Amino acid sequence: MTTPPAGLPPELARLRGSIDNIDAALVHLLAERFKATQQVGVLKARLGLPASDPGREARQVARLRDLAHQADLDPVFAEKFLAFIVEEVIRHHEEIAAGPDGQRAPATASDDPVTD
Ligand SMILES: O=C(O)C(=O)C[C@]1(C(=O)O)C=C[C@@H](O)C=C1
Incomplete structure (x- = not known):
């Protein structure tokens, strides 16, 4: 926890403490959301689905x-x-679909659900 600057009104310090906690929660929530969407991006690229x-x-x-x-x-x-x-x-999603060299990754046999 960060120490509030000396002379700061206690009510303002308390509210800023709350704001800092909320901002931290937002960062964690966004990180989790981007982890999920990263996996969606990989799935969409594999299935040839559009990014949006x-x-x-x-x-x-x-x-x-x-x-x-x-x-x-x-x-x-x-x-x-x-x-x-x-x-x-x-x-x-577009970066994932483009592949590491900026070129769309070629489809592999495992992308094809029809195996016979
Ligand atoms: O749900 C999807 O298909 C996603 O790719 C995720 C997401 C999102 O971030 O919520 C992003 C792009 C799409 O246009 C719709 C939703």
């Missing part, structure tokens, strides 16, 4: 706007926040 799924995104936006409304958070902000994250995820 606008239908899924529309459902996520509707759900998050609803949740934000219930939580007294600005739904416009919630939508912008999701869009910011999803944009980064799509960039990661």
